[in-house]
Amino acid sequence: MFGNLSALPADPILGLLAKYRLDENPNKIDLGVGVYKNEYGDTTILDCVKKAEKYRYDNEESKVYIGPAGSPLFNEKMTDLIFAEHQVISENRVRTVSTPGGTGALRVAAEFIRACKPGATVWVSDPTWANHTGLFQASGLTVKTYPYYDYENKSLKFEEMKAALSQVAADDVVLLHACCHNPSGMDLDQQQWQEIVELAKNVGFTPLIDMAYQGFGDGLDEDAYGVRLMAANVEEMILCSSCSKNFGLYRERIGACSIIGKDIATTDVAYSVLLSVVRCIYSMPPAHGAALVETILSSGELTQQWHAELAEMRNRINDNRQLLVDNLKAQGVERDFSFITRQKGMFSFLGITPEQVQRLQEEFSIYMVGSSRMSIAGISRSNVEYLAQSIAKVL
Numbered sequence: 395m396f397g398n399l400s401a402l403p404a405d406p407i408l409g410l411l412a413k414y415r416l417d418e419n420p421n422k423i424d425l426g427v428g429v430y431k432n433e434y435g436d437t438t439i440l441d442c443v444k445k446a447e448k449y450r451y452d453n454e455e456s457k458v459y460i461g462p463a464g465s466p467l468f469n470e471k472m473t474d475l476i477f478a479e480h481q482v483i484s485e486n487r488v489r490t491v492s493t494p495g496g497t498g499a500l501r502v503a504a505e506f507i508r509a510c511k512p513g514a515t516v517w518v519s520d521p522t523w524a525n526h527t528g529l530f531q532a533s534g535l536t537v538k539t540y541p542y543y544d545y546e547n548k549s550l551k552f553e554e555m556k557a558a559l560s561q562v563a564a565d566d567v568v569l570l571h572a573c574c575h576n577p578s579g580m581d582l583d584q585q586q587w588q589e590i591v592e593l594a595k596n597v598g599f600t601p602l603i604d605m606a607y608q609g610f611g612d613g614l615d616e617d618a619y620g621v622r623l624m625a626a627n628v629e630e631m632i633l634c635s636s637c638s639k640n641f642g643l644y645r646e647r648i649g650a651c652s653i654i655g656k657d658i659a660t661t662d663v664a665y666s667v668l669l670s671v672v673r674c675i676y677s678m679p680p681a682h683g684a685a686l687v688e689t690i691l692s693s694g695e696l697t698q699q700w701h702a703e704l705a706e707m708r709n710r711i712n713d714n715r716q717l718l719v720d721n722l723k724a725q726g727v728e729r730d731f732s733f734i735t736r737q738k739g740m741f742s743f744l745g746i747t748p749e750q751v752q753r754l755q756e757e758f759s760i761y762m763v764g765s766s767r768m769s770i771a772g773i774s775r776s777n778v779e780y781l782a783q784s785i786a787k788v789l
């Protein structure tokens with residue numbers, strides 16, 4: 395049976411990481427996978443997470459099964475973090491399950507959509523996170539794209555985006571990035587969110603919002619603006635979130651999938667289907683990451699510390715944006731890269747050709763995705779000059 399298979403290429407993001415790890419050049423720079431790194435290039439464990447782990451070690455009493463929804467306390471804390479004091483909570487119209495990471499949340503959402511409508515069409519931004527398309531197709535859904543990033547002008551194709559979304563069918567799903575658009579770093583502003591929410595209301599499509607970077611753009615509440623606005627205005631919506639980046643819990647695989655229904659009765663029916671979807675994929679989510687997040691969010695002191703650590707990560711990434719632009723100028727690069735400072739979150743496209751990306755990798759051991767997506771967190775004061783020099787040489 396295995397003989398029927400053909401080998402597949404390595405994942406465009408994870409394959410790059412494997413290559414980087416094998417590179418022996420001491421000057422190598424990893425701008426590939428979306429992982430936060432500190433000034434020394436290390437992805438350390440947040441202090442608030444360390445404290446929560448100590449607390450769990452001392453207080454956890456059982457490893458017994460927890461059920462397909464995961465920890466109720468985690469689900470409640472995540473719902474509050476995402477929606478704050480929102481009417482969907484007071485109206486009892488939101489249900490959240492913990493999932494194995496943000497990808498697990500998306501796959502649960504995809505299977506849930508398949509249960510609602512087999513073969514449903516999901517519209518994703520052009521471009522979008524490389525894994526979105528494969529993940530939805532693996533659930534038998536049809537994936538189509540709407541215009542989003544203008545590579546030429548380093549801006550949003552907002553008018554084209556609206557025109558495309560006004561044509562989608564009422565029972566289609568539209569995937570939106572809550573903040574820190576991956577891969578472009580180009581986000582909708584508040585006015586644009588209002589217009590997309592109006593469209594969702596008028597056209598009737600179901601919004602599926604992916605929030606993998608809450609807190610990495612402008613702040614926890616600011617980054618949830620579009621999510622909360624959408625939830626206040628549509629009857630049904632799906633929200634996938636991740637604790638990989640903002641809690642630095644990457645390998646613990648913890649995220650959440652929330653569904654909002656139009657009333658309590660339909661939400662309960664939908665929730666029963668969501669639980670059955672989980673049961674058929676992985677039965678129950680891993681517990682450790684959820685336990686850490688709920689411990690942090692249940693403690694005023696740890697929450698405050700988490701806010702400070704998150705702000706430090708966010709600010710460092712923003713500083714790196716400016717640092718790169720300044721260093722490119724200092725290297726005599728005439729092309730205008732100032733758009734990098736106007737974009738948000740972990741990523742931006744450098745806007746160079748695949749051949750130039752290849753040269754950066756082969757000649758300078760600088761790793762970024764073939765589309766020229768850079769993970770800005772991989773820049774530091776010690777490598778930015780070499781990075782800017784190398785970019786200047788391939789331009």
Ligand code: LMR
Pocket residue numbers: 407408426427428429523525576
């Ligand atoms: C990324 O886009 O680099 C991250 O979301 C990590 C991943 O799983 O691809």
